[in-house]
Amino acid sequence: MANTNQKLANRRARVRRAVKAASNGRPRLSVHRSSENIYAQVIDDVKGVTLAAASTLEKDVKGTLKTGADKAAAAAVGKLVAERAVKAGVTEVVFDRGSFLFHGRVKALADAAREGGLKF
Secondary structure (H helix, E strand, O other), X not given: OOOHHHHHHHHHHHHHXXXXXXXXXXXXXXXXXXXXXXXXXXXXXXXXXXXXXXXXXXXXXXXXXXXXXXXXHHHHHHHHHHHHHHHOOOOEOEEEOOOOOOOOHHHHHHHHHHHOOOEO
């Protein structure tokens, strides 16, 4: 039986393959979650640049939240990254959850990004 690190590495590789196959030149919405914060970036892999980013470490987001580690914080980050991406001219993305399950904070961020105008 594979240990936890190997399972995460396998999941990360599987998700990366799926994102690459489905991208068709679209930017990807990459999500990283830690025990205390959540981060999101819209990345154009063709050009190798970040088009929009948001996290719970930003002053305007951090001041309105009780903690950076709950669904409300994830939703705030999702809405903010979607707003910034739309302002940068991006409306369609591919969702890259990394090795994180699509549940809880990751799902809350994705739902808020969809409400903010991103399509995936």
